[in-house]
Amino acid sequence: MDGTILSRGLLRVLTCGSVDDGKSTLIGRLLYDSQMIMDDTLAAITRDSRKHGTVGDEVDLALLVDGLEAERQQGITIDVAYRFFSTPRRSFIVADCPGHEQYTRNMATGASNSELAIILVDARKGLLTQTRRHSYICSLLGIRHVVLAVNKVDLVNFDQQVFDRIVGEYATFAAGLGFHTMVPIPVSGRFGDSVSSRSGNTPWYRGPTLLEHLESVRVEEELSHIPFRFPVQWVNRPSQDFRGFSGTVASGSVAVGEAVVVAASGVCSKVARILGTAGDQERATAGEAITLCLADEVDVARGDVLAPIADRPAVADQFAAHILWMDEEPMLPGRQYMLRIGNVWTSASITLIKHRVDMATLDHQSATRLSLNEIGLCNLSTAQRVPMDPYAQNRLTGAFILVNRFTNRTAGCGMINFPLRRSTNIHHEHFLVDKAARSAALGQKPLVLWFTGLSGSGKSTVAKLVEQALHQKGRHTYSLDGDNLRHGLNRDLGFTDQDRVENIRRVGEVAKLMVDAGLIVLASFISPFRAERQMVREMLGAGEFLEVFVDTPIEICMERDVKGLYAKARRGEIANFTGVTSPYEPPEDADIVLDGSGPSTETLAQQVLELIERRMARS
Template identity: 55%
Template sequence: MTPALRFVLCGSVDDGKSTVIGRLLHDCRQVFSDELKRVEQDSGRYGTQGRATDLALLVDGLRDEREQGITIDVAYRSFETPRRRFIVADAPGHEQYTRNMATGASTADLAVVLVDARKGVLPQTARHTRIAAIFGVRRAVLAVNKMDLVGWDRDAFESIRDAYRAIANEIGLAAVEAIPVSALTGANLTRDGASAPWYSGPTLLAHLETVDVEESPAGRPFRMPVQYVNRPHADFRGYCGRVAAGTVAVGDAVGISPAGTGSRVASIAVGDRPRDRAARGDSVTLTLAPDVDVTRGDVVAGVDEPVEVADQFQARLVWMHDEPLAVGRPYAMKLHTREVGAAVTRIRHRLDVSNGSELAASVLELNDLGTVNLATDRPVPFAPFDESRALGGFSLIDLATNATAAAGTILFPLMRAANVTWQQLDVSKDVRSRLKLQRPQCVWLTGMSASGKSTIANLLDRRLTNEGRHTYLLDGDNVRHGLCRDLGFTEADRVENIRRVAEVARLMVDAGLIVIVAFISPFRSERDYARGLFEPGDFMEVFVDASLEACAERDPKGLYAKALRGEIRNFTGIDSPYERPEDPDLRLDTEELSPEACVDLLTERLDRELPTPMREDR
């Protein structure tokens, strides 16, 4: 049997996508009798075909979809014929569900693009074709549906075919097969359409049964991301994964990325059966001799053609989160079997997917597609998406909610990343610390405006200085006069503000200082990012806690009053959120404690946390 075909069915609203899938399932005898009976019963209530059975209901499973007659979610169904097995994704047609379309395209081998013969090629037709191409689909089938409603007009079909092929050629898709169909009757969908004697090509089903979407293994280097290290006992260590490209044989020399170590394949197993060779798509367990250090997320490759390794990339994103993309905000990046920290460092442009034009953008909103610069917190093995979907496709995960924030494809590495390395200095942080007779520390005070951060930070700075310690105070307002004077108070600007301050604080700690940071820093993910820059024990998160009512009553700068009058936008606690620390190192309740009492608690904590031998040497 020909290998299984994964395809995405896309098009504009009401073009008949769900009816196409329902017809395929029904005519291929893939519907259980009780399921068909349920659909027949539901057709009178939800259907769009009067008393006739509405086969679209086989796919439109969500209640909202049935009531509106549209598809919202990505519905996956599988079916098979004697010649092939199929997995089809029914992608929603509305523009606001672009992210769902991208999800369906991300694993598809082919796109079936549906067009209503009465409406012709629409902007959404081009949008979906472009999204499919961005996510690796290289072949498309144009199915001109509802031909029965235009009398099987040949001129209408050929006009739509020519218009769509012009779009496909501009995008770079391979030759497009165009088929006139009626999903309602099945004509040219699953059986020959007698109403169109002028069409001599295959039915849609026949084309799908025979189309070749397998890439030739010839010339493709071996690639296998390690998914699992199998260690059932002390005498066996195997490396499990799915071969992403090429072939591998027992005795082949291989390299491990990103470490760059080399070894040879000692054995190959598929399941519990030994094999001499494995190819793309095989799920295997490899053993190596000599054994070398290999972990989940590493990539095993041919020694003469190793995978690239980088920590900065240019990439395309489809933004899937309700909250806009904030430049500099940390996310988890899932790339093949590896997970690393990552942040977008620059939005280069937003893509108008209806015509391919590049638009200037400072943010990406829900369903936007854009090109960005991306940095990871460590080098990762990868391949450009055009070379390998398995090694070049990734997702960004929101650290606070674990929701998928974006799906992306790597275009190419930014070469400057490979040329910029950390310069090792002879004078280390330890040397500077000993000269100052103290252990450096970042004391990060977070809380809403007027909670008391600046007052406590100033008193702490003065007390530590009087004790002979070497300190520096970074205050939110002061920093905005210089380092961050170009930033406003949007969410994206606040993220960048904290990123800059955290990096400066890290350098000050490296200089041996106790640096006190007093910033609202309202977002939990940015505070976590700041903590992640420091070595364990060098960062203390202090939550300066006071209720919104108490802060508004104090209001020494009159900011709450202005915000409530609408004179200040994006003000924390009023029209911008403050995410309370879940597990701070220290909480100071400034409604119960005086500033001096808060400083007492802070210095007591610092005396306990910071080693004393260096202070005793004075």
């Protein structure tokens, strides 16, 4: 193969597989054999091998990669470690990814930037669940070339039958994963067999060494051959005489004079100037950080995407995507998360889990939630329409992350399959009579009083007294109660976490309609999760949601429990009972906290009425 062609490119390689399959040792062997280890580094790992090594008196090459002290002590890889090395024919960046299931999220990070994956399998153990999981994630993240490195063949006496059996099993498993090439190689990372030089221990193997294959493999075309995409990161306006849009070209290329469109709005213009690090330039390609100036005064903001008029991305607020769940808290349909795609942040929720993927068989299973490291095909809904491409066509504009709104942890990563066209012809209808007119006619400011607390806390009793007092003052009110709605609107819901999320989502939508009608709404619900209470708050306008926390110790709630529900829950007769077998997350910043253990309910109701009057006076 033409070495001059290969020398132009950089191959990004991922190593993955189950824990203890020898990934770090294999990378260390590649670095050692390619003479990329400095003398002082070699001396350091020789010294460290006596303290942390796992190969007796030999130099433990895995220590070249396992840099974290915690990794060395445990003998496993935790974080993603990147190493650079080169040969006369090619340069490489190798990502050593953790094999332990606990760190699957780190592995996905490494896979998202790689073009080829080395899937390691311990010859003694064969295919494991994590081997399959990593292979499936590689497929989802667009890696189309894999090497099946059957490692530690020295520990099975270089047995060809062992190798052939593992290759056959993997080929059957990976048949539907869409890999363009799958090259099996028997290797010994510890001793170097078939890593960079041919091994006399495997005369039955006539294929390339690992390094030979890495030097010669052809990967897909670069991002410059994909349609132009420019996510705007910053509107650059230092003075009234200059307005440009700064960011990094995600894919494709653009030249001065070419027509572009703002994907979300459909407004078109032409590129007037392209400014790079050295000033004006005629063309920019994928990976370049530039500022674009357009010929027309076009409304463009951070998060917008500029694209060719004839090849623009889809723009949608509903789409289907594969999601790898990364949070210890399970993913619940209906719960609000923050979604980032490109430079856009928006709230989003999973509206449907179409199926979960069984990592052992790749079968599709029904599911009502996704737990840590599980993968599922889901439908999502976002608060705003966002530009997107299918991930298979463009990794950068087809990938997103989901973030837990309260912990700020990355909860999941997603790969878009296609937009859902359900909302194409649905628009907000504007009426001649609006919320302000209805409120004026009723002579009141509409709002939601959201009473939350444990079962038996007294929230419903206080809410009834508050509504009675408001009614006597001529206020127009309506009460929403958890038990009442479960006789009708929510009669199909149970008490699992996902059902509780959907229960509050529906109640929030009803409360929002009633506020639009100008009413004061009193909602009494245990509503155990902060995320859903915050979701309802955000559905409404400023000052239209007051969270009333009736803080009553569970011991007092149990004393008031005439139905004996707490006792039944403790005996296991009632599942998912809040406070016993299901958690309650008390508000961290309620608008008012009522002491449900001491004052009378009349006193507590008066405290709420005083809060309402103060809010009304301010508005």
